[in-house]
Amino acid sequence: MARPAIVVALPPEEQVPVVAELREAGFDAIPIRGPEHLEGVLAGRRDVAVAILDGESDFDTSLEYYALLRDGGLQIPALMVLSPRALDRLSVGPSRAMVEDEFFTRPYSAESLRWRVEAMCIRSITIDDGSGPIIQTQTEMGDWQKRATIVAVFNPKGGVGKTTVATSVASALQINYGQRVLLVDADTVTGHVTTSLGLEQVRTVADSWREEAEGSPYETLTELAAPHPSGMSIVALTSSPMNTEILEAERVGDAITAARRGFDFVVVDLHPSYSALNLAVFERADRILVPVTPDVPALRAAVQLRDVGVELGFAERLALVVNRANSGVSVADMEKTVGMPALALIRSGGLLFVRAANEGRTVLEMYPKERISEDFNALAEILVGTPPAMTSIAPSLKAGFRLFSRAKESARA
Secondary structure (H helix, E strand, O other), X not given: OOOOEEEEEOOHHHHHHHHHHHHHOOOEEEEOOOHHHHHXXXXXXXXXXXXXXXXXXXXXXXXXXXXXXXXXXXXXXXXEXXXXXXXXXXXXXXXXXXXXXXXXXXOOOHHHHHXXXXXXXXXXXXEEOOOOEEEOOHHHHHHHOOOOEEEEEOOOOOOOOHHHHHHHHHHHHHHHHOOOEEEEEEOOOOOOHHHHOOOOOOOOHHHHHHHHHOOOOOOOHHHHOEEOOOOOEEEEOOOOOOOOOOOOHHHHHHHHXXXXXXXXXXXXXXXXXOOHHHHHHHXXXXXXXXXXXXXXXXXXXXXXXXXXHHHHOOHHHEEEEEEOXXXXXXXXXXHHHHOOOXXXXXXXXXXXXXXXXXXXOOHHHHXXXXXXXHHHHHHHHHHOOOOOOOOOOOHHHHHOEOHHHHHHHHHHO
């Protein structure tokens, strides 16, 4: 069970960091634009646990918010944020209607506010049996502390097997390692994860956010995700490269972060570009897999990515996935050339991927005993944290010729 929703009605300069902090902690934080927006959220959601309100800058609007929190039998507690002077002006002793509400004084950090919200949510799931308050269930607390690993799959050059790696390793994690996986197609230009997996007419994030702007309830990635027969959940940002302006980069990043609480792994397939959206995902990813094929353009693109990673501070999270590794090229030389470790070697799959896509399945489902399935299982094993065995890869693949046949040239010399 995911953490509850928290509505945040604060001035913009406070709302942005507070929402980001809450989403990082796994809450479904919903920034509120006005009383009508809050009314719409409350009409469509039954999981709002706390409302964070500004008790000072626009007190009249906050009173409207507060009335909505008590309308129609609702009893949603409010956390009122205000200055110490404003707090002193309030009447001593809260009214009976406000016994579950709390006050929080400025200045504050987003983290400290988040901990107050944590405490309020914990109190909401406690009972008092006469010996003191106890938590009603341990399930919710366990899920609250869950934090999925975000794995981005990216190379600035297309045609290196990026989507193949993303779908296959996600499938291996789900099927063979018992991990709950959300696969996100974040390629807003040429993304085809849903179609290759046989999922047609899927509602996308862009669809949902456009409907939300017109008054429909907010939906999380978990709620939007479509189930796949493999057990994975699949969500696409868009089905068309047109009219994607609604996919604001930071909001997409925050939505992916918020999805961490419902899954063990979130695998994100990205478009080959340095877009703001991709940079937002890089910032949040725990691992960035870089598929490369043994050719100069793919390796040069990986070198460029390494340099960008150094500049932006995510280089240590980059790792090569050598695709079509049985081509006779030295993996050690590829690592040296690019300046990244090779996390896995993937053999050529030939027509296996075509046949699987025609059935709307993954290679892991249809051909579990093929060597390429073993390769992806080895990669999944590394990602879940077990020692990298790499036993499925034949020694001859590692030994191959040196990069671009330099070893042969040396021998002839």
